[in-house]
Amino acid sequence: MDPFGSSILIILLSAVFMSSSISLATSSSTSENFLSCVSTHSEPSNPISAVLYTPTNSSFSSIWHSTIQNLRFLSSRAHKPLFIITPTLNSHIQAAVICSRDNGLQIKVRSGGHDYEGLSYRSTVEFIIIDLRNLRSVTVDTAKRTAWIEAGATLGEVYYHIANKSNTLGFPAGLCPTVGVGGHFSGGGIGTLMRKYGLAADNVIDAYIVDVNGKIRHRKSMGEDLFWAIRGGGGGSFGIILSWKINLVPVPPTVTVFEVTRSLNQGATQLLNRWQYIANKFSEDLFVRAVSIVAGGATKAESTILVVFESLFLGSVNELLPLMQQSFPELGLQAQDCTEMSWINSTLYFAGYTNGESIDALLNRTLQPKAFYKGKSDFVTQPISITGFESIWKELIAGDSSPVIIMDPLGGRMNNISATATPFPHRAGNLYTIQYYMYWQAGVNATKDHLARTREIYNFMSPYVSNSPRGAYVNYKDLDLGRIEVRNTSYTEASVWGTKYFKNNFKRLAVVKNMVDPTNFFWDEQSIPPSK
Numbered sequence: 001m002d003p004f005g006s007s008i009l010i011i012l013l014s015a016v017f018m019s020s021s022i023s024l025a026t027s028s029s030t031s032e033n034f035l036s037c038v039s040t041h042s043e044p045s046n047p048i049s050a051v052l053y054t055p056t057n058s059s060f061s062s063i064w065h066s067t068i069q070n071l072r073f074l075s076s077r078a079h080k081p082l083f084i085i086t087p088t089l090n091s092h093i094q095a096a097v098i099c100s101r102d103n104g105l106q107i108k109v110r111s112g113g114h115d116y117e118g119l120s121y122r123s124t125v126e127f128i129i130i131d132l133r134n135l136r137s138v139t140v141d142t143a144k145r146t147a148w149i150e151a152g153a154t155l156g157e158v159y160y161h162i163a164n165k166s167n168t169l170g171f172p173a174g175l176c177p178t179v180g181v182g183g184h185f186s187g188g189g190i191g192t193l194m195r196k197y198g199l200a201a202d203n204v205i206d207a208y209i210v211d212v213n214g215k216i217r218h219r220k221s222m223g224e225d226l227f228w229a230i231r232g233g234g235g236g237s238f239g240i241i242l243s244w245k246i247n248l249v250p251v252p253p254t255v256t257v258f259e260v261t262r263s264l265n266q267g268a269t270q271l272l273n274r275w276q277y278i279a280n281k282f283s284e285d286l287f288v289r290a291v292s293i294v295a296g297g298a299t300k301a302e303s304t305i306l307v308v309f310e311s312l313f314l315g316s317v318n319e320l321l322p323l324m325q326q327s328f329p330e331l332g333l334q335a336q337d338c339t340e341m342s343w344i345n346s347t348l349y350f351a352g353y354t355n356g357e358s359i360d361a362l363l364n365r366t367l368q369p370k371a372f373y374k375g376k377s378d379f380v381t382q383p384i385s386i387t388g389f390e391s392i393w394k395e396l397i398a399g400d401s402s403p404v405i406i407m408d409p410l411g412g413r414m415n416n417i418s419a420t421a422t423p424f425p426h427r428a429g430n431l432y433t434i435q436y437y438m439y440w441q442a443g444v445n446a447t448k449d450h451l452a453r454t455r456e457i458y459n460f461m462s463p464y465v466s467n468s469p470r471g472a473y474v475n476y477k478d479l480d481l482g483r484i485e486v487r488n489t490s491y492t493e494a495s496v497w498g499t500k501y502f503k504n505n506f507k508r509l510a511v512v513k514n515m516v517d518p519t520n521f522f523w524d525e526q527s528i529p530p531s532k
């Protein structure tokens with residue numbers, strides 16, 4: 001699934017699964033000690049051995065690779081985890097935490113595997129993977145308008161199970177159905193309903209987590225500080241989320257979607273310039289994102305930029321048309337550009353299923369097509385001028401490759417939630433968020449070249465976006481912003497990227513981390529460091 005959804009382009013990429021990988025030299029005693037530890041900590045009737053894969057197990061590689069969504073990290077040079085555990089019981093996770101700690105092993109938790117930097121399944125030190133694929137039940141209570149979701153569930157599964165019970169309830173989260181709720185809710189979760197209902201994390205009302213001592217806690221027993229931190233502070237820092245309780249939100253039985261594409265000759269620049277002033281002020285029922293792509297011609301001179309306006313409206317075509325005529329007449333939206341459907345069908349539509357696929361497609365956990373990719377993000381607080389866009393287009397067209405630029409409007413409910421209510425700080429004052437999404441096929445120098453080009457565009461964009469700090473969205477994880485290689489990173493070092501993701505909330509995150517995990521057991525290249 002492409003993260004910009006719907007029917008735009010997409011080159012089919014074939015996954016090249018490489019079989020040989022390097023194992024870190026491990027003392028066999030660490031492995032043995034870990035195995036004997038988990039066996040003493042697991043229930044005899046449900047032994048962990050039934051869900052523990054060693055590298056010699058014939059299923060090991062296919063399980064490891066199955067949700068490596070970014071082909072950049074499917075490399076023969078990747079260090080193998082010592083073990084992969086696919087728990088079927090919470091007690092398996094508790095045992096794994098206790099025994100990893102006792103044996104100095106790093107734990108990587110994987111829900112949907114969409115981490116942009118692959119941090120849920122790769123490492124440079126001795127590690128194990130806890131893959132939550134088997135813990136993914138979704139229990140919907142339509143009377144109370146809530147649901148309990150296990151952390152291994154995907155967004156598609158959540159949407160499917162809500163729609164299975166009601167056609168007037170939905171949930172505000174991301175567009176790609178294979179994204180896991182374990183990582184997604186932990187980092188915020190933006191999507192087509194955010195202008196009306198906020199982030200996924202804004203709608204989480206309880207959670208179960210396994211802490212650093214292997215204890216299970218829920219909202220009451222974890223306390224409000226930790227409950228605050230896990231709703232946007234990013235996955236992998238505070239413990240292992242077992243499940244989330246969410247508030248479901250009302251959606252009308254009929255919604256309307258449209259997609260309108262304009263090239264430079266058709267006034268795309270003026271439309272996009274105008275869009276910046278109004279998309280964040282539209283009725284909260286109306287979400288209109290803009291996606292720019294370079295449409296290559298035979299020569300650079302024939303290349304153009306296409307801007308695609310993609311929209312979800314919580315109402316009928318008859319209500320939408322006058323609204324658009326009033327607030328964005330320049331786009332010239334026509335009834336024939338619009339399609340009415342159920343909200344659940346709109347989740348299929350934004351996932352790129354536009355050929356009448358059944359909603360069962362939402363249950364498919366396999367991302368297709370997989371790509372080599374790199375993402376970066378920005379927040380825009382001042383509209384970019386027409387001349388600004390003209391120089392951006394020139395720069396995008398000039399290169400051998402350029403990222404797709406996805407602009408998601410904020411405003412509405414996003415403005416009404418305070419910047420400190422959750423760790424996600426990019427609220428009032430931000431017009432829209434940008435995602436730069438570069439993808440490519442395998443090639444000798446392709447990765448090096450495309451990474452360099454993505455960084456070049458990011459640098460080029462700096463005059464046009466937020467600064468001091470330049471904002472970034474933690475769910476579009478970007479190790480270019482800074483990284484750590486060892487567990488004992490200092491707060492100061494980490495604040496280089498921490499303040500980009502979290503602004504002033506970074507300090508509170510580090511204090512919470514110090515309260516719940518002072519020895520920094522749950523760590524990765526961009527986790528929150530403990531600080532007093």
Ligand SMILES: Cc1cc2nc3c(=O)[nH]c(=O)nc-3n(C[C@H](O)[C@H](O)[C@H](O)COP(=O)(O)OP(=O)(O)OC[C@H]3O[C@@H](n4cnc5c(N)ncnc54)[C@H](O)[C@@H]3O)c2cc1C
Nearest residue numbers: 003111112113114115120174175180182183190235236241
């Ligand atoms: C194709 C694609 C489309 C996307 N579309 C959107 C979108 O529309 N909106 C949006 O906001 N984002 C989007 N994202 C980004 C996505 O939200 C993040 O990558 C998210 O973190 C992925 O969650 P995951 O569980 O699939 O990933 P994982 O790789 O499994 O996990 C991500 C991080 O969270 C940690 N983690 C996972 N499970 C747990 C757990 N149970 N407890 C604690 N930590 C955990 C991992 O260790 C890792 O650090 C998209 C990404 C991709 C690849």
Ligand SMILES: *[C@@H]1O[C@H](CO)[C@@H](O)[C@H](O)[C@H]1NC(C)=O
Nearest residue numbers: 049050051052053057058059
């Ligand atoms: C692989 O591991 C699983 C889970 O422990 C086990 O059930 C299975 O028998 C193992 N298969 C092989 C071939 O070792």
Ligand SMILES: *[C@@H]1O[C@H](CO)[C@@H](O)[C@H](O)[C@H]1NC(C)=O
Nearest residue numbers: 160161163164165166167359
């Ligand atoms: C809900 O799911 C059940 C079981 O899969 C299925 O039989 C039923 O048709 C679904 N109902 C709706 C309204 O989708």
Ligand SMILES: *[C@@H]1O[C@H](CO)[C@@H](O)[C@H](O)[C@H]1NC(C)=O
Nearest residue numbers: 340341342345356357358359
């Ligand atoms: C949803 O999509 C399915 C499959 O294409 C179709 O049969 C159904 O009529 C659609 N329902 C609505 C309300 O749009």
Ligand SMILES: *[C@@H]1O[C@H](CO)[C@@H](O)[C@H](O)[C@H]1NC(C)=O
Nearest residue numbers: 360361364365366367368369
């Ligand atoms: C799930 O999606 C993948 C990728 O598109 C496809 O190959 C597979 O057949 C699908 N599985 C089912 C059960 O439809």
Ligand SMILES: *[C@@H]1O[C@H](CO)[C@@H](O)[C@H](O)[C@H]1NC(C)=O
Nearest residue numbers: 195196197284412413414416
């Ligand atoms: C935001 O707050 C304003 C003023 O309190 C209110 O009128 C509006 O309905 C709120 N919007 C949302 C989406 O909560």
Ligand SMILES: *[C@@H]1O[C@H](CO)[C@@H](O)[C@H](O)[C@H]1NC(C)=O
Nearest residue numbers: 442443444445446447448449
């Ligand atoms: C890859 O890059 C190297 C160094 O820049 C260059 O010498 C080589 O020709 C490139 N290979 C290909 C296939 O482009």
Ligand SMILES: *[C@@H]1O[C@H](CO)[C@@H](O)[C@H](O)[C@H]1NC(C)=O
Nearest residue numbers: 104125485486487488489490
């Ligand atoms: C940090 O940890 C690494 C190993 O994890 C160790 O080699 C190094 O000495 C530590 N540094 C400090 C300052 O404690």
